[in-house]
Amino acid sequence: MDAAPFCTRQGIAELLRHHEINPTHQRIEIAFALFSRREHLSADQVMGIVNARVPECSKATVYNTLNLFREKRMIREVVVDPAKVFYDPNTSAHHHLYDVVRGTLVDIPPGDIEVTGMPSIPDGLEAEGVDIVVRVRPVDA
């Protein structure tokens, strides 16, 4: 077992294969942007990071690929800002703290917060997940 498997292109390629995703150059770069930083990024931010040095990837591919990763459950989507979606390389159960002024999203350490009493799901529906978002703002603003 590697110490930091997602800091190398090799480790990322392995991760992609594990999720039944063909590890192409563009997909590796996009996954690397997310998994090496372990941050919540918007599609636009991913685009910026991947193409920072040299153009690697078109806008269409960034969106296609993020949606592919989500379908394959390799990343998670976090909807919290009306203007854009965040993509989260951490798919384990955890919740979020959202700075509504700065527009930044950080994880809430698991255990700091918990849900008690799963609500009764109406007939014909099944639960897919529970999202908790703590909205915060700078004290002065």
Added chain:
Amino acid sequence: MDAAPFCTRQGIAELLRHHEINPTHQRIEIAFALFSRREHLSADQVMGIVNARVPECSKATVYNTLNLFREKRMIREVVVDPAKVFYDPNTSAHHHLYDVVRGTLVDIPPGDIEVTGMPSIPDGLEAEGVDIVVRVRPVDA
């Protein structure tokens, strides 16, 4: 005290004044759409309802007015769908159940679900609120 104060234009006008909002014709129609139905509506749905019989209100006014209502805390914004915002006439503490396939949002009866252990807010930030969204989907889909 009226039995159903938000089912009449009179009651709505009163509500607007109570929130320091000048009760114009357009504002009354928009508030009436939300408060008489007690549903979660998108801006587009509000537009459709208000202008169903006869054109009452422009798109600009719908957006301006919903934002005004939100600023005055008369309604609440619910961000749950990447494609659009929902507006909620119920501002009391409660959480939501979101059907990701049908795109519909309903309230979770208070008490059915609860948060334990408010997470430690980082320095320089203050909590504004906690949103809980239970994502569900039809069993067959």
Added chain:
DNA sequence: CCGCCAATTAGACAAGGTCCAAACTTTGTC
């Protein structure tokens, strides 16, 4: 009726995101 200010409006604009047909790359087969 006049003047003022609040409110509304049409339409241009911006940003996030999807779609499409063409081109390019990889894979499989002979």
Added chain:
DNA sequence: GACAAAGTTTGGACCTTGTCTAATTGGCGG
């Protein structure tokens, strides 16, 4: 290797939600 089929990427058109602006309307006090 040659070729076909399948998979992937691409630019750019396109769509939707939402904002902005400059012009117009409307209520109201005097």
